[in-house]
Amino acid sequence: MIPRERLDFSPIVGRPPLRLPDGVRLVLWPVLALEDWDIARPMARTVIPPPQGQPLIPDVPNWTWHEYGMRVGFWRLKRALEGLGVSPTVTLNARVCESYPQVVEACLASQWELNAHSYDQVPMHKLDDQRAVIRRSVEIIEKFSGTRPRGWFGPGLTQTLDTLDYLAEAGIEYIGDWALDDEPVTIRTTSRPIVALPYNFEIHDIVMMALQHHPSDMVYRRALDHFECLYEESAERPKIMAMACHPYLSGVPHRIHYVEKTFEAILSRRGVVAWNGARILDWYLQRPEAGR
Secondary structure, rough: OOOOHHHOOHHHHHOOOOOOOOOOEHHHHHHHHOOOOOOOOOOOOOOOOOOOHHHOOOOHHHHHHHHHHHHHHHHHHHHHHOOOOOOOOOEEOOOHHHOOOHHHHHHHOOOOOOEEEEOOOOOOHHOOOOOHHHHHHHHHHHHHOOOOOOOOOHHHHHHOOHHHHHHOOOOOEOOOOOOOOOOOOOEOOOOEEEEEHHHHOOOOOHHHHOOOOOOHHHHHHHHHHHHHHHHHHOOOEEEEEEEEEEEEEEEHHHHHHHHHHHHHHHOOOOOOOOOHHHHHHHHHOOOOHHHO
């Protein structure tokens, strides 16, 4: 099925408003992506272009950029989030359980939600057997953590037209790959429905910092502008605002202050709470307005 066959077009102005718990008008959804970049492949992102513009394997400079995120940036972000009482959704390449077990153990010690981010950072279009990789990813995370992941983000947010059917078969309940709404929506698959939680690319650290090359303070400026619009609209119907971080971008010294300042400013407003993906999903599924 193409996406338009998986859900009906529904203008937000024509729907009955969903209802959050009393006193809550906007939910901030923090997402922390933890990835494993295989030195034997081209890097998922680059901060330094290779000489003469030709991709190099092994790409040691850009691999070490990512590695800094796991060795240092993660721990800086963890300290900042915990200081603010924020418990993010950790979207996890399952291979991180094997390559960086101390990082995953730290997430579990903080009771952060783990969701699946495939096995390692390879686009879904490049996999010979998506079903097998999805199943392997879910099983590795479940074995390491003791809890089966309920959510999924594709590497680079990639999907083929069949990916959602394979995810549903594997028991995945929600995805974060679709940036098409301010509210959760229910998606058809060939077996059971999946929920797409509201996501966005506009205040995503990869988009702002690695692709658009904005200065460090842009995370604060753009996120607050984004928030103010949603917060005003949330007086009439609740809103969910995702904010995605990667340790090699948001966890570096010249950005962490702005990341922390952003979360602090948003969460200081009346009626704003931070929930992980599983909690947002549970709220949505219990609502009669969800149209399940």
